[in-house]
Structures are given as structure tokens and as C-alpha cells.
Amino acid sequence: MLEIKHTLCPSCSVGCGVNVVLHNGDVVGTYPYKRHQVNEGKNCLNGRNSIEIYKSKLETPLISNASVNFDKVIDEISGELKSCDSDKITVVCSGNNSVEEAEMIKDFAESNNYNIAFYADNFVNLNADVASYEDIENASNIIVIGDVLYDNPLIGRRIVHAKKNGANIYSCVQDKSVTANVSDEIFDSIEATLDKVDDSSVIVFNTIESGADLEKIYGADCKALPVFSKCNSKGVSSIIDPISKEDLIELLDKTDVLLIFNDDIVSEIDYDFGSISTLITLVPCLNSTSEVSKIVVPIKSWIENDGSFVNSMGETQNFKAAIESENLSEVEIIEKIQNKL
Numbered sequence: 385m386l387e388i389k390h391t392l393c394p395s396c397s398v399g400c401g402v403n404v405v406l407h408n409g410d411v412v413g414t415y416p417y418k419r420h421q422v423n424e425g426k427n428c429l430n431g432r433n434s435i436e437i438y439k440s441k442l443e444t445p446l447i448s449n450a451s452v453n454f455d456k457v458i459d460e461i462s463g464e465l466k467s468c469d470s471d472k473i474t475v476v477c478s479g480n481n482s483v484e485e486a487e488m489i490k491d492f493a494e495s496n497n498y499n500i501a502f503y504a505d506n507f508v509n510l511n512a513d514v515a516s517y518e519d520i521e522n523a524s525n526i527i528v529i530g531d532v533l534y535d536n537p538l539i540g541r542r543i544v545h546a547k548k549n550g551a552n553i554y555s556c557v558q559d560k561s562v563t564a565n566v567s568d569e570i571f572d573s574i575e576a577t578l579d580k581v582d583d584s585s586v587i588v589f590n591t592i593e594s595g596a597d598l599e600k601i602y603g604a605d606c607k608a609l610p611v612f613s614k615c616n617s618k619g620v621s622s623i624i625d626p627i628s629k630e631d632l633i634e635l636l637d638k639t640d641v642l643l644i645f646n647d648d649i650v651s652e653i654d655y656d657f658g659s660i661s662t663l664i665t666l667v668p669c670l671n672s673t674s675e676v677s678k679i680v681v682p683i684k685s686w687i688e689n690d691g692s693f694v695n696s697m698g699e700t701q702n703f704k705a706a707i708e709s710e711n712l713s714e715v716e717i718i719e720k721i722q723n724k725l
């Protein structure tokens with residue numbers, strides 16, 4: 385029997401709805417969520433392929449690549465945590481975590497005096513006027529930093545609509561990028577691009593090199609929309625202050641036990657993770673970080689869980705589990721670890 389379940393796309397922070405197609409309870413595909421107000425019936429390739437990672441779903445806990453049962457892995461994690469000074473333990477939260485999970489991860493880290501880190505594409509929190517998706521369509525000047533049309537096509541679609549309505553598009557991107565194709569002018573520095581800002585402008589950006597670049601963007605006299613690579617980076621930012629790549633590396637340098645919640649920092653950060661004594665990863669599917677971790681714990685993925693994400697413009701979006709799972713949620717696993725400490 386075929387069934388369609390509504391959920392949210394987990395592949396970037398735009399917050400598009402996506403339908404999961406089930407056949408006799410198994411996930412077999414996705415289909416655009418026609419009535420969803422964010423994407424209005426469209427999903428990009430990343431969104432349509434968002435369940436592909438689910439094919440590498442992890443079902444058994446691993447210690448040094450050997451399968452173990454849940455009791456054993458919880459004992460092993462609590463043993464590692466108890467035998468290490470709390471100031472040498474770092475907990476990494478991720479924009480892949482829901483609001484509810486991030487709150488639990490933060491409480492867990494703080495109540496045990498562990499360090500906590502949240503990395504969100506090198507963005508940090510600054511007070512700024514955030515643009516809505518409608519602001520993009522109504523702007524007469526759009527400043528784009530990063531290849532937003534390629535990376536976040538459902539925001540790109542709104543930029544294209546604005547251009548059809550007469551908006552000028554000024555971009556800081558590479559010449560051969562998708563965004564370059566719709567741009568009226570391309571600049572090779574953020575400063576030069578920001579010179580085009582006027583009071584009818586909106587800045588849309590998905591990449592920055594440094595905190596100084598971020599200050600320039602938020603210092604411009606117009607609204608700005610940061611678009612993150614992970615679905616709930618915006619929501620987690622309001623719970624845990626994101627840190628820069630530099631500050632994260634400084635923290636990793638003084639870490640002996642690294643506990644990573646649903647993230648793949650090994651593929652994001654150029655760092656010698658072999659210098660950290662113990663890596664513990666909680667993930668729904670195998671990734672580069674789980675490959676180098678001593679302990680790997682399977683968790684429910686977003687389609688197996690209830691929760692909420694906050695999209696780029698700050699709207700909270702709730703979702704319900706689309707399928708059942710025998711895996712535990714991060715919240716359940718944290719409770720089990722905490723009971724052993």
C-alpha cells in the first residue's frame with residue numbers, strides 16, 4: 385500500500401515541505417508538498433534526494449567498529465565521560481538537531497560542566513534585521529553573497545521572480561556559478577558588492593569567510609537573510625551561540641573526549657581529529673565523522689521523530705514522525721547516559 389506523509393526537507397535552512405512516499409511502511413521516495421507555503425509545490429534536487437542518506441541508516445551501536453547492544457554502548461560512553469575531567473569534554477550540537485533536541489543537549493552539557501560547541505557555517509549571532517522570503521520578492525536591489533541559486537534553489541526561485549519584476553541582482557560569486565547567470569553585475573569582494581546597497585535592498589547570503597565579513601553584511605543599511613546549510617541552524621542559534629571555525633579549533637585543541645550530536649564535523653572542519661583521544665558520535669546514518677569515531681550510536685532520523693525546526697527567516701515549523709523506528713531518540717539516549725553519570 386502506498387502512503388504519503390508530510391514532513392520538512394532536512395537539506396538546508398529554507399524550510400521547504402516535502403512528502404515522504406512509503407510503500408508498505410518502507411520509505412521509497414519523496415514528492416513535493418504542493419500546498420506548502422515556503423516552496424509552493426517545488427523541491428530542489430537536494431530536497432528530492434533527502435532520503436537517499438536514509439539508505440545508509442545505522443541500526444546497531446558500534447564500539448571500535450564492532451556491533452554491541454545498547455546497554456553496553458551506554459556503559460562505555462558513561463565510562464569515558466566519568467574518567468575524563470569535565471573541562472576536557474566537549475559536546476558538539478548541530479543545526480541538524482531539532483529545537484527540542486538542542487535544548488536537551490545544552491542542558492546535558494551545562495549540568496555536567498562540559499564545553500559546548502555549535503558550528504553554523506562560520507556564522508555567529510549578531511543583532512540584525514532579518515529579511516523574509518516575501519522581502520526578497522519585493523526588493524528592487526538584491527545583493528547575493530555565495531551561490532544561493534545553486535545551493536538553495538527555492539530561495540533562488542524567489543530571486544529570479546524579483547528579477548522578472550525588475551529587481552537588479554548584484555552578486556559576490558564566481559563567474560561560472562549558477563547565481564552569476566542571473567546577476568546584473570558580479571563583484572569579487574563583499575565590500576564592492578555592498579556598495580550597491582540602497583534602502584530598497586535585501587542581502588541574501590549563504591557563505592562568509594570571517595566574522596568581519598558578517599559584521600560588514602549586518603552593518604549595511606538594509607535587511608539580510610542568512611541561509612544555512614543545515615535545516616535548523618537558525619533554531620539552534622537561539623539556544624546555543626554559534627562559534628567561528630577558529631574558536632571551534634581552539635576548543636578542539638583542549639578536548640580529550642568529543643561527543644558529537646548528529647553532525648559531520650570531520651567533513652566540515654580541516655582538523656586532525658586523530659589528536660582527540662575519544663570521539664563519540666550519535667547519528668542516524670553513517671558519515672565521515674562516524675567512520676573515525678571509537679563509539680557510534682544510532683539515533684532516530686528526522687523522519688522518525690516529532691519536533692520543530694526554525695527556517696532561515698525565523699518561522700518555527702513543526703513536524704511529526706513519518707515512519708516508526710526502533711532506534712532511540714537523542715533525548716532518550718541523553719537520559720540513559722545521564723542516569724549512569
Ligand code: SF4
Pocket residue numbers: 393394395396397398399400423426427428429430431432535536537538539
Ligand atoms: S531549497 Fe533547501 S529546504 Fe528547499 S527543497 Fe532544496 S534543500 Fe530542501
